[in-house]
Amino acid sequence: MDNKWIDLTGKVVIVTGGSMGIGEAITADLKSCGAKVAIFDMADLKPEALDENTMYVKLDIRKKAEVEAAVAQVVEKFGTIDALVNNAGVTRPRILVDYYKECPQYELSEDDFDFLVGINEKGTFLVAQAVTRVMLEKHSGVIVNMSSEAGLRGSVGHSCYAATKAAVHSFTQSWGKELGKFGIRVLGIAPGILDRTPANNDEKYRAQAYGRGMGTDVKPEQFFKNYKTSIPLGRPGHLSEVADVVCYLISDHASYLSAITIPVGGGKD
Ligand SMILES: NC(=O)c1ccc[n+]([C@@H]2O[C@H](COP(=O)([O-])OP(=O)(O)OC[C@H]3O[C@@H](n4cnc5c(N)ncnc54)[C@H](O)[C@@H]3O)[C@@H](O)[C@H]2O)c1
Numbered sequence: 135m136d137n138k139w140i141d142l143t144g145k146v147v148i149v150t151g152g153s154m155g156i157g158e159a160i161t162a163d164l165k166s167c168g169a170k171v172a173i174f175d176m177a178d179l180k181p182e183a184l185d186e187n188t189m190y191v192k193l194d195i196r197k198k199a200e201v202e203a204a205v206a207q208v209v210e211k212f213g214t215i216d217a218l219v220n221n222a223g224v225t226r227p228r229i230l231v232d233y234y235k236e237c238p239q240y241e242l243s244e245d246d247f248d249f250l251v252g253i254n255e256k257g258t259f260l261v262a263q264a265v266t267r268v269m270l271e272k273h274s275g276v277i278v279n280m281s282s283e284a285g286l287r288g289s290v291g292h293s294c295y296a297a298t299k300a301a302v303h304s305f306t307q308s309w310g311k312e313l314g315k316f317g318i319r320v321l322g323i324a325p326g327i328l329d330r331t332p333a334n335n336d337e338k339y340r341a342q343a344y345g346r347g348m349g350t351d352v353k354p355e356q357f358f359k360n361y362k363t364s365i366p367l368g369r370p371g372h373l374s375e376v377a378d379v380v381c382y383l384i385s386d387h388a389s390y391l392s393a394i395t396i397p398v399g400g401g402k403d
Contacts, residue, residue: 139378140385143168146212147384148205150195150261151222153177155330156280159373160219160380161188167381172208172215174201174261175222195222195257198264205264217276217384218265220302223254225295227342237350240291240341247294254298258305266309266318273317276384279306283326283399291345299324303395310393319392321383326399327361329370366401 147164151157152173161171161183170187173179179190189211193200208215226249228242262277269275284292285299306322313320340350343357362368376398382388383396 138167140167140381140387142381142385145169145216145384146172146208146214147217147219148172148174148208148215148261148265149219149221150174150257152219153179153183153190156325156328156373156376157219157221158183159377160221163374163377163381164219164384167385169217169384170212172204172212174204195261196252198260201260202264205261205268209268214272215265215268215275217278218261219278219280219380219384220258220261221278221280222257223280223282223299223302224250225292225338226250227291227338227345228294229291229345230293234344234347237341237344240344242294250294250298254295255301255305258302262305262309266313269313269318270316275318276388277309277313277318277320278380278383279303279320279322279395281306281322281324281395283324283397283402286324286395286397287403291342306395307393314392319383319388321388321391321393322395323376323379323383324395324397324399325371325376326397326402327358327365327370328376329372364402365399369400371398371400 147169149157149161149171152161153175164171173190174193176194191204193204226246228240228246230242232238232241279302281302282299284296285303289296303322306320310320343352344350379398
């Protein structure tokens, strides 16, 4: 209780995509700060992550009815919602045209486009809308949207993903401006290279390497070796370093921040 680095005791926070990865790290950090967490995810939650201050709803954030029912369940169980971490998101590294003429499957398709926009943009909007209705009633709340360094700067081989994350940043700016007068802060976070990325998913890694002209056989050590120089802090970020920023943004210590996206990228452009 006394050694919490930020005190979120009793705050009720929804984390989408909280079953794994960054969302899992955010959930753990929020709980260590005393928050009650509701995880919305398509993927199953590890059983050990469940306790009396944690609830889990399996859903697809693209489905409005599922999202609205899940939000109602949180209010029923925990009585209110203080914050939303709109973290669930997907990537498929794709180049606009297969100019290397070896892997047509890594050229951006309509299916890729619909998949990325459907989850990263539509899903983010649907959850924010349902949660905002609850926050409006009590005239307070915080929404943290997960953008990406790619969304702020662009990224070779990730144009569609980057565009969805630019849209998320734009949601943050507009919703922050819309909702400020109702006591709701809206913030974005834009992580850069994180230390889980190489092991994240072989297929995604191969597609990303191919899109950057490195073929599909390049070793992760080689692919990631230039990060020592391209990231001013000389290393990828830890998931906990993203989670810590989220906890801060949700807390009252950030009470005058809204409508901006914070890069968490070790100083990388
Ligand atoms: N990993 C990185 O380096 C990085 C960098 C910048 C931004 N991000 C962003 O951070 C967020 C989390 O990334 P991650 O690397 O932890 O990803 P991840 O794939 O490890 O986890 C994403 C979670 O979202 C869930 N999810 C996906 N689609 C869903 C849907 N339709 N409905 C409900 N849940 C769904 C998945 O089941 C999973 O649990 C994403 O928005 C991502 O774009 C990641």
